[in-house]
Amino acid sequence: MLPDLESSAPARATRSTWAALVVLMLPVLLISVDNTVLSFALPAISEALAPSGQQLLWVVDIYSLVLAGLLVPMGSLGDRFGRRRLLLVGSAGFAVVSALAALSPDAGTLIAARALMGLFGAVLMPATLSLIRNLFADPTQRRTAIAIWAAAFSGGAALGPVVGGLLLEHFAWGAVFLLAVPVMLPLLILGPALIPESKDPAPGPVDPLSVLLVLGAMTPLVFAIKTLAASGPSLPVVACLAVAVAAGVAFVRRQLSRPSPMLDVSLFTRPVFTGAVLANLLSVFSLVGFLYYISQHLQLVSGRSPMDAGLVLVPGLLVTIVAGLLVVRIVRRVPVHVVITCGLALNAVAFTLVALTGTWGSDLVLLGAFCLLGAGIGAAETLSNDLILAAGPPTKAGAASAISETAYETGAVLGTAVLGSLLNAAYGHHIALPAGLTGAQREAASGTLGGATAVARDLPEHIAGPLLESARTAFDSGVVLTSTIGAVLMVIAAVLAHRTLRPRV
Known part of the structure; x- marks a missing residue:
């Protein structure tokens, strides 16, 4: 007797399923916008709160640092206690804390x-992708849903400067955080009705030691990278790296020895899975690193208003979204590993374009580079996330999605920590401070371009002019350096993706 192919086919998504996807996109958009909207608010924050260069980096980095360390534990908890439940708890908490951030006095x-x-953010984010994994059983529909998710994530990251420009044009810097309140409210109202609860029917016990080991691996690792990029090798850097490696090894050994591990680390023995995670991490690295300096260049070097600077990036945003959706059709005819490799190669071309044009590059050149970058990000993010999710069973979707998002957030941390710290270091090395500045003014002007701009406003023209000219030249010299490094890293990423993701014969 022939099998009933009709009944064995995966269930197709209904209208309510797609409506649930729309609701799930709200926190994805918000968190991805939040990752980069802050870049456009940095000049205003520099003027209002007068942070040091390192404090300014920590304002950006601490969010991703905490998020990256907790994503895997929270993804596992979602599998155990319910992904929708954690989504709603995380959304409510995120909205409240965002409102408090807007009122920060220092x-x-x-x-x-x-x-x-x-x-x-760590509480709610693994739930979004894992719920998609369980909402969409049909592989083609799942890939389309993930394409929409990835478009919201990467497109939202590009939308951040536009939203930031609009808000900063009319409101104080705290408005970029207050944005979370109206965005999260529809999710909290509609989520319980549209999104079905899902969890692992046979979860393992909660393992506090594994949670501590993840934090012990991720937190000192990122701190070491930040410190190394900012001030070079030192004893604290070596110590942090040693702690991270020791905790990471202990975590892996513990997962391998447990009958029901928090994270199935054996997935990393599959070249396709590991290659997809690396493609995810490095593509986000390129996006966040690029946005870190383009947002400051457009405002503080080109002299654009926040709104005008954000609008310059709109074409790149559209390219990112379109590319993420198009690859769902393209991979029907072109192998996945080829598409991801080409996407990462486009990122390398974008960085190379900026590195070659240097200080004489126009805003139009930056726009073209950002469009190339958007195309590469849209393709690589969509397909790498699909490969990661497809590698594990639906019951462990929370842990698998947490790996994907850990790669994303680690890439965001590294993009700012490595490229941002190198940019600040190059800026501080090349700036020539004019005579007549006080000690506090010299410290502020030599730390960041935003600090120099703020100092220049209180100086007479014959001192402010040379200071601004030197600061902008020093900033663009740092951009050339970081773009060159970014291009080399993206070439390496493309080679790795081609070798690890191609089918084995």
Whole structure:
């Protein structure tokens, strides 16, 4: 007797399923916008709160640092206690803490608020992708849904500067955080009705030691990278790296020895899975690193208003979204590993374009580079996330999605930590401070371009002019350096993707 092919086919998504996807996109859009909207608010924050260069980096980095360390544990908890439940708890907490961040009176308070935002972001983010894995059983529909998710994530990252420009044109810098409140409300209202609960029917016990080991691996690792990029090798850097490696090894050994591990680390023995995670991480690295300096260049070097600077990036945003959706059709005819490799290669071309044009490159050149980058990000993010999710069973979707998002957030941390720190270091090395500045003014002007711009406003023209000219030249010299490094890394990423993702014969 022939099998009933009709009944064995995966269930197709209904209208309510697609409506649930729309609701799930709200936190994805918000968190991805939040990752980059802050880049456009950095000049305003620099003027209002007067942070040091390192504090400014921590305002950006602490969120991703906490998020990256907690994503895997929270993904596992979602599998155990319910993904929708954690989604709603995380969304409510994120909205409340975002409102508190908007009222921060100083840089230290803002950094603490951003850390709490990272905590609640880690609670809700694994749930979005894992719920998609369980909502869409049909492989083609799942890939389309993931394409929409990836378009929201990468497109939202590109939309951040536009939203930031619009808000900063009319409101104080705190408005970029208050945005979370109206975005999260529809999710909290509609989510319980549209999104079905899902969890692992046979979860393992909660393992607090594994949670501590993940934090012990991720937190010192990222801190070491930040410190190394900012000030070079040192004893604290070596110590942090040693702790990270020791905790990471202990975590892997513990997962391999447990009958029901928090994370199935054996997935990393599959070249396709590991290659997809690396493609995910490095493509986000390129996006966040690029946005870190293009947002400051457009405002502080080109002299555009926040709104005008954001509008310059709209074409790149559209390219990112379109590319993410188009690859679903393209991979029907072109092998997945070829598409991802080409996407990462486009990222390398974008960085090369900026590196070659240097300080004489126009805003039009930056726009073209960002469009190339958007095409590469849209393709690589969609397909790498699909490969990661497809590698594990639906019952472990939370842990698998947490790996994907850990790669994303680690890439975001590294993009800012490595490229941002190198940019600040090059800026501080090349700036020539004019005579007549006080000690505090010299410290602020030599730390960041935003600091130099703020100092120049209180100086007479014969001192402010040379200071601004030197600061902008020093900033663009740092952009050439970081773009060159970015291009080399993307070439390496493309080679790795081609070798690890191609089918084995």
